[in-house]
Amino acid sequence: MRHLINITDLSVAEIEELIATAQDIIQNGKKYAEVCKGKKIATLFFEPSTRTRLSFEAAMLELGGSVIGFSSAESSSAAKGETVTDTVRTVACYADIIAMRHPKEGAPLAASKVSPVPIINAGDGGHNHPTQTLADLFTIYREKGRLENFTIGFCGDLKFGRTVHSLITALSRYRNINFIFISPEELRIPDYIKEDTLWKNKLPYIEVERLEDVMPQLDILYMTRVQKERFFNEADYVRLKDSYILEPSKLANAKKDLSVLHPLPRVNEISHLVDSDPRACYFKQVLNGKYMRMALILKLLNLEVDS
Amino acid sequence: MKIDSIQNGIVLDHIKAGNSMKIYQYLALDKLDCPVALIKNVKSTKMGKKDIIKIDSLIDINLDILGYLDAGITVNIIKDGVLKEKRRLELPEKLINVLRCKNPRCITTVEHSLDSVFNLVDRSKGIYRCEYCEAEGN
Incomplete structure (x- = not known):
């Protein structure tokens, strides 16, 4: 039995396989409409989320399965002090697969150690968010036609941004990728990402403070939200939240085929005026995420569809 | 200074000078009933100064903790007054x-x-x- 806790739980070949399945789902959706009939996914969200939870639920429903779960810790037994491992042992009696979001880092790993059904990490604190990474990779693949040979800029909260950490780790396995990290000094990527991923694999990267300075070099711009819940005090949040805002004027000197990605939700870091720019890919990313989650559910449940 | 040699027990040798008390606490040697000698600042040709711990019983030692605290320590197992085994440590995985x-x-x-x-x-x-x-x- 397989779990997905960290994006590196999947090999490059397995990610290719998921991309191929997702593309087939897009082209031949009807073929997949009943493949999960009789199967249930439990979405255990100990922390609020709209997109990821609904994406998992929509994915399972489109595969013909059904959905149970909760959308906040207050509406679960966690409010009574139940441990994550006890919750998972219980829910595994009702569901065939579990997608879990938890504010504490490592909670899905703890769950996977006791669970008799596959666990999918749907985000754990500021740590990892591997299914967002699958959405990001599929979006890059669909926009660029490849997962190598490009320059990608990560902008905003790179310290607590779990989607950033997972995507850097995933991309470190592909060839010829240049990383540019754009953030205030307080929100730079953590040392362990530099040491374990960038330095260890001898990957080229630079850290800058201004988005404008590097915009012309970028093939992909990955924007992130400065998340209030990741700060220990509000004063730091207020001081930094508007530092990195993408407006149409900043795109003036960008490449014509730039792809702007964002894991969403956004607050104000991408102006709504950018939405109509053909380079804005963040809503396509949402849809791509659903297809990749469908492919992932099939893989973890060992379900195959006849071609 | 003379400490009697042990018949059946363990000698932790080549402890970095000053580290023996930390090791004593991590291994919870204060919980033992048997004699335990903690010898500090012993002259050493290799190390200059070193600490030694002698435990007069063949207890189970957590070698992982020991390796983590000081991988340079040598663990000597003494049986019937004779050195039966010398274990070198390394950082545990x-x-x-x-x-x-x-x-x-x-x-x-x-x-x-x-x-x-x-x-x-x-x-x-x-x-x-x-x-x-x-x-x-x-």
Whole structure:
């Protein structure tokens, strides 16, 4: 039995396989409409989320399965002090697969150690968010036609941004990728990402403070939200939240085929005026995420569809 | 200074001078009923000064903890007054319930029934990371 806790739980070949399945789902959706009939996914969200939870639920429903779960810790037994491992042992009696979001880092790993059904990490604190990474990779693949040979800029909260950490780790396995990290000094990527991923694999990267300075070099711009819940005090949040805002004027000197990605939700870091720019890919990313989650559910449940 | 040699027991030799009390505490040697000698600042040709711990009983020693604390220690097993085995230590791949994670966002800080697990990620620098949240252990 397989779990997905960290994006590196999947090999490059397995990610290719998921991309191929997702593309087939897009082209031949009807073929997949009943493949999960009789199967249930439990979405255990100990922390609020709209997109990821609904994406998992929509994915399972489109595969013909059904959905149970909760959308906040207050509406679960966690409010009574139940441990994550006890919750998972219980829910595994009702569901065939579990997608879990938890504010504490490592909670899905703890769950996977006791669970008799596959666990999918749907985000754990500021740590990892591997299914967002699958959405990001599929979006890059669909926009660029490849997962190598490009320059990608990560902008905003790179310290607590779990989607950033997972995507850097995933991309470190592909060839010829240049990383540019754009953030205030307080929100730079953590040392362990530099040491374990960038330095260890001898990957080229630079850290800058201004988005404008590097915009012309970028093939992909990955924007992130400065998340209030990741700060220990509000004063730091207020001081930094508007530092990195993408407006149409900043795109003036960008490449014509730039792809702007964002894991969403956004607050104000991408102006709504950018939405109509053909380079804005963040809503396509949402849809791509659903297809990749469908492919992932099939893989973890060992379900195959006849071609 | 003379400490009687032991018949059946363990001698922890080549402890970095000054570290013996820390090791005494980590291995919970204060809980033992048998004689335990802690000898500090012994002259050593290799190390200049070293500490030695003698335990007059063949207890189970957690070699992982010992390797983590000081991989230079030699563990001598004495049986019937004779040196039967000399074990050299190295940094263990995994530390279970030796370190506690200090990342306030880590699941192990709120769910104490979970084993605290740290994995060796860089042997040359001796860096361990929490298996759950990947925070560095120290």
